[in-house]
Amino acid sequence: MGSVEATNKDANGSPAEKNPTVVFVLGGPGSGKGTQCANIVDNFKFTHLSAGDLLRAEIKSGSENGTMIQNMIKEGKIVPSEVTIKLLQKAMKESGNDKFLIDGFPRNEENRAAFEKVTGIEPAFVLYFDCPEEEMERRLLSRNQGREDDNIETIRKRFKVFLESSLPVINYYDAKGKVRKINAARSVEEVFETVKGIFGSKNEKVISVSIACSVVSHFVIT
Ligand SMILES: Nc1ncnc2c1ncn2[C@@H]1O[C@H](COP(=O)(O)OP(=O)(O)OP(=O)(O)O)[C@@H](O)[C@H]1O
Ligand SMILES: Nc1ccn([C@H]2C[C@H](O)[C@@H](COP(=O)(O)O)O2)c(=O)n1
Ligand SMILES: [Mg+2]
Secondary structure (H helix, E strand, C coil), X not given: CCCCHHHCECCCCCECCCCCEEEEEEECCCCCHHHHHHHHHHHCCCEEEEXXXXXXXXXXXXXXCHHHHHHHHHCCCCCCHHHHHHHHHHHHHHHCCCEEEEECCCCCHHHHHHHHHHHCCCCCEEEEEECCHHHHHHHHHCCCCCCCCCCHHHHHHHHHHXXXXXXXXXXXXXXXXXXXXXXXXXXXXXXXXXXXXXXXXXXXXXXXXXXXXXXXCCCCEC
């Protein structure tokens, strides 16, 4: 079986200049995506790109899309793919790296299909942090990072969008054997132990681990 990287193509179907390794990091709001990505970066040679962080930076930069993005985030809605993908592509280019944790993206089918069409990139695999809503709600309400969307009204809207729009994307990748579902309702350390097992002790193991694990993707890894 060839590596996932070798199948990446650009929009014209010719081999992309670079064949980056992309891991999508998904899970409900407050499931611990950002926390675990920071741990992965500390231990493996990945660059962490959070779609939400890039959108918040775009608001702060005073860009012409800022007000639209801010309104959508306040409502817990998903910003049009065109905007988010441009930010991701720019950040990928600027990083100088070729291994990326893309956190909080794709959030819906539009995100997923547009990213694939525009970049030609297929994820090596998808980390899915599975966590009950009550636990995610507790975490978000005590996060204290001054996020405008960490209030109970917006949190409920974000949960609804996760169930209706993001879970179908996870199911799409699960059907392709690409989802590594992790029980995220444990301590940060316990969750990271499981994450480490998936990435392997050496960065180079990521792709082969991804293929070897595909047969058990529908089980929760603890
Ligand atoms: N395993 C854990 N146990 C307890 N608290 C956690 C755990 N993981 C993360 N947290 C805390 O929960 C809050 C949310 O975590 P984090 O920001 O990583 O979630 P997220 O999935 O990135 O959320 P969002 O989608 O809203 O960006 C933070 O305050 C973080 O410190
Ligand atoms: N692909 C994405 C990712 C995020 N957003 C917006 C909407 C989210 O509620 C918000 C916060 O994201 P988070 O930091 O929780 O990952 O950002 C989006 O529109 N599209
Ligand atoms: Mg986050």
